[in-house]
Amino acid sequence: MRNVVGALAFLIGLGIGLIGGAALLAYAYQAAGLYPPDEATIKFIARERGWLRDDV
Numbered sequence: 001m002r003n004v005v006g007a008l009a010f011l012i013g014l015g016i017g018l019i020g021g022a023a024l025l026a027y028a029y030q031a032a033g034l035y036p037p038d039e040a041t042i043k044f045i046a047r048e049r050g051w052l053r054d055d056v
Helices: 002-031 039-048
Strands: none
Touching: none
């Protein structure tokens, strides 16, 4: 019984740790400005650099 409770507590802690770690990593990634740009941002940068023409 004690092993079952220990294993269950381990699994619960593992799940909380994984979810919390992923959330913290995602927040840090976004705060550092490293998140991938969306399609509108890519098109804007391409137009600014002359790589994309609107008349095509």
